[in-house]
Amino acid sequence: xxxxxxxxxxxxxxxxxxxxxxxxxxxxxxxxxxxxxxxxxxxxxxxxxxxxxxxxxxxxxxxxxxxxxxxxxxxxxxxxxxxxxxxxxxxxxxxxxxxxxxxxxxxxxxxxxxxxxxxxxxxxxxxxxxxxxxxxxxxxxxxxxxxxxxxxxxxxxxxxxxxxxxxxxxxxxxxxxxxxxxxxxxxxxxxxxxxxxxxxxxxxxxxxxxxxxxxxxxxxxxxxxxxxxxxxxxxxxxxxxxxxxxxxxxxxxxxxxxxxxxxxxxxxxxxxxxxxxxxxxxxxxxxxxxxxxxxxxxxxxxxxxxxx
Amino acid sequence: xxxxxxxxxxxxxxxxxxxxxxxxxxxxxxxxxxxxxxxxxxxxxxxxxxxxxxxxxxxxxxxxxxxxxxxxxxxxxxxxxxxxxxxxxxxxxxxxxxxxxxxxxxxxxxxxxxxxxxxxxxxxxxxxxxxxxxxxxxxxxxxxxxxxxxxxxxxxxxxxxxxxxxxxxxxxxxxxxxxxxxxxxxxxxxxxxxxxxxxxxxxxxxxxxxxxxxxxxxxxxxxxxxxxxxxxxxxxxxxxxxxxxxxxxxxxxxxxxxxxxxxxxxxxxxxxxxxxxxxxxxxxxxxxxxxxxxxxxxxxxxxxxxxxxxxxxxxxxxxxxxxxxxxxxxxxxxxxxxxxxxxxxxxxxxxx
Numbered sequence: 334x335x336x337x338x339x340x341x342x343x344x345x346x347x348x349x350x351x352x353x354x355x356x357x358x359x360x361x362x363x364x365x366x367x368x369x370x371x372x373x374x375x376x377x378x379x380x381x382x383x384x385x386x387x388x389x390x391x392x393x394x395x396x397x398x399x400x401x402x403x404x405x406x407x408x409x410x411x412x413x414x415x416x417x418x419x420x421x422x423x424x425x426x427x428x429x430x431x432x433x434x435x436x437x438x439x440x441x442x443x444x445x446x447x448x449x450x451x452x453x454x455x456x457x458x459x460x461x462x463x464x465x466x467x468x469x470x471x472x473x474x475x476x477x478x479x480x481x482x483x484x485x486x487x488x489x490x491x492x493x494x495x496x497x498x499x500x501x502x503x504x505x506x507x508x509x510x511x512x513x514x515x516x517x518x519x520x521x522x523x524x525x526x527x528x529x530x531x532x533x534x535x536x537x538x539x540x541x542x543x544x545x546x547x548x549x550x551x552x553x554x555x556x557x558x559x560x561x562x563x564x565x566x567x568x569x570x571x572x573x574x575x576x577x578x579x580x581x582x583x584x585x586x587x588x589x590x591x592x593x594x595x596x597x598x599x600x601x602x603x604x605x606x607x608x609x610x611x612x613x614x615x616x617x618x619x620x621x622x623x624x625x626x627x628x629x630x631x632x633x634x635x636x637x638x639x640x641x
Numbered sequence: 642x643x644x645x646x647x648x649x650x651x652x653x654x655x656x657x658x659x660x661x662x663x664x665x666x667x668x669x670x671x672x673x674x675x676x677x678x679x680x681x682x683x684x685x686x687x688x689x690x691x692x693x694x695x696x697x698x699x700x701x702x703x704x705x706x707x708x709x710x711x712x713x714x715x716x717x718x719x720x721x722x723x724x725x726x727x728x729x730x731x732x733x734x735x736x737x738x739x740x741x742x743x744x745x746x747x748x749x750x751x752x753x754x755x756x757x758x759x760x761x762x763x764x765x766x767x768x769x770x771x772x773x774x775x776x777x778x779x780x781x782x783x784x785x786x787x788x789x790x791x792x793x794x795x796x797x798x799x800x801x802x803x804x805x806x807x808x809x810x811x812x813x814x815x816x817x818x819x820x821x822x823x824x825x826x827x828x829x830x831x832x833x834x835x836x837x838x839x840x841x842x843x844x845x846x847x848x849x850x851x852x853x854x855x856x857x858x859x860x861x862x863x864x865x866x867x868x869x870x871x872x873x874x875x876x877x878x879x880x881x882x883x884x885x886x887x888x889x890x891x892x893x894x895x896x897x898x899x900x901x902x903x904x905x906x907x908x909x910x911x912x913x914x915x916x917x918x919x920x921x922x923x924x925x926x927x928x929x930x931x932x933x934x935x936x937x938x939x940x941x942x943x944x945x946x947x948x949x950x951x952x953x954x955x956x957x958x959x960x961x962x963x964x965x966x967x968x969x970x971x972x973x974x975x976x977x978x979x980x981x982x983x984x985x986x987x988x989x990x991x992x993x
Contacts (some may be wrong), residue, residue, distance in 0.1 A: 359675050378752075381752075381756050382755075383752055383755060383756065383983050384983065385983075403655065403659075403758075404757055406757070406758060407758070410751070411753075411756045412754050413749070413753070415749055416749050416750070416752070416753060417748035417750045417752070418748075419670065419674065419748070419750060421674045421677045421678055422670065422673070422674070426670075426673070430666050430669070430670050431666075431753070431757060433662065433665060433666035433669070434659060434662050434663065434667075434754065434757035434758065434759040435757050435758045435759075436661075436662045436758050475753075478753065482758070508729065532980065552960065610932035624816075632853070
């Protein structure tokens with residue numbers, strides 16, 4: 334549904350994208366993960382037709398963003414990370430204005446307005462002025478605006494930024510509903526735990542390059558590195574020393590009686606490490622592998638890139 | 642051939658749809674926004690307050706000095722009011738439009754507009770028309786104040802309509818200039834300041850430059866006035882003078898020529914006469930004199946049936962001013978569209 338190949342974008346001397354290749358299948362919810370300045374917003378703006386890449390190609394629903402920008406606008410709904418609203422318009426008028434800008438008028442537009450306001454749970458605010466809405470409500474209104482022309486693809490740049498926990502949950506529920514409606518969605522976000530709940534696919538980007546992409550399950554299960562937690566009876570200093578000296582292992586977090594570490598290798602190697610820790614005099618009371626999170630995977634990949 | 646025709650038809654249809662999608666909603670939204678909140682009533686109050694205060698002050702001064710009401714009072718009052726109205730609107734027009742595009746950027750609603758099916762031309766035209774409609778609203782609001790002159794008589798309604806037309810022509814060009822600067826400069830404050838300075842230069846600077854140039858030419862051609870007066874041909878008025886509404890002012894108040902500085906019509910008409918005389922280049926003064934308006938030296942040849950030039954040079958002043966304003970508006974709007982497009986045509990061609 335969405336693909337880019339060799340996408341390059343420069344801002345002056347800064348290289349924002351360095352040959353980015355992403356591939357988003359139809360109906361996927363694609364989590365676009367990366368640090369600030371990694372190139373997420375630039376990519377989304379190129380896909381929305383707001384920026385022209387310096388090199389490379391990008392296609393949305395089979396339409397080239399460079400050659401057929403009008404066609405791309407037909408199928409894309411875009412929600413930027415920072416956006417404003419016309420504070421002198423009412424909620425209903427705001428949606429009708431954008432409906433007219435998409436060529437939708439009359440009774441169709443009014444029905445669409447009411448349906449979308451129901452979808453984002455703002456039906457009761459139809460006659461309120463936009464500037465009286467809370468941040469979360471404005472985010473939902475902006476999402477409704479991006480859906481006004483029934484796009485196949487949604488590009489959501491940090492849709493949950495600045496929201497309180499409750500508003501985030503509400504936004505997540507709306508996005509789930511949109512998944513059920515069959516939209517292909519790209520979400521860029523820093524809040525990786527939420528993406529893990531929502532996404533079917535993930536792409537990790539760093540310094541304008543794609544680190545890894547694929548279905549979420551494969552990304553998490555296929556990881557070579559695992560994370561462990563160890564608790565000891567008394568200070569875990571001896572255990573920390575053994576782990577730090579063990580090839581392929583690294584301490585992530587060490588408290589008085591608890592150590593978190595990651596380690597690559599098979600079961601025999603893990604057993605060998607545990608034997609070594611006990612042999613060093615640590616009284617181990619708990620030793621377990623913890624579930625690898627999206628955040629762990631991203632941090633690990635980012636570290637690998639830095640080390641390279 | 643039929644494929645080409647089909648392509649042109651489709652392209653035109655898409656262009657028209659984009660234009661409509663931009664123009665109609667933008668015009669509606671802008672007009673709705675302008676009539677809400679405290680800003681619009683405040684601006685209208687200040688504007689009408691200034692006009693009313695000027696009118697009252699003028700009448701008070703005149704009626705204080707003489708017990709009788711002369712017909713010239715109406716003419717003089719009308720002249721002053723049109724002069725003030727045109728100048729006021731000339732500065733309000735860019736001020737109203739200078740925040741149109743930059744305001745979208747500052748509010749961060751700019752990108753949201755660009756991803757719709759509205760064309761950039763439609764968006765810019767919608768913004769421009771909204772400012773023009775607002776100016777028309779201001780002009781119409783001023784009509785009751787302007788109608789005070791009918792109490793004194795001597796001003797035909799057609800002349801008043803010409804004054805309204807002059808106001809609107811002024812707004813068309815200067816409003817578009819404001820939109821252009823709003824698109825280019827990105828900050829509303831900067832766009833407003835620059836547009837006001839530019840409008841000031843266009844209103845007062847161009848006639849002054851033309852006056853200086855004419856004075857220099859006159860000095861160079863000193864022997865001419867001493868020759869046969871019938872051979873005298875005044876120099877053509879430079880085109881840039883018609884960037885100023887002052888150039889068309891005589892058309893909007895042709896019958897105000899009997900203004901004199903005698904009793905009853907004191908200070909203001911003299912100031913106006915002097916302003917018009919100083920700011921307008923020689924030929925225009927001659928025209929004004931022919932219309933019985935201004936005072937000053939008029940060569941005899943200029944007042945008799947001299948050979949008339951053809952083309953736009955033969956047009957009345959208001960039409961030449963309208964032509965210049967139309968060109969200014971067109972250029973400004975094209976520059977505005979090019980400035981806001983995220984996909985500059987030259988960059989896109991290079992990439993394709």
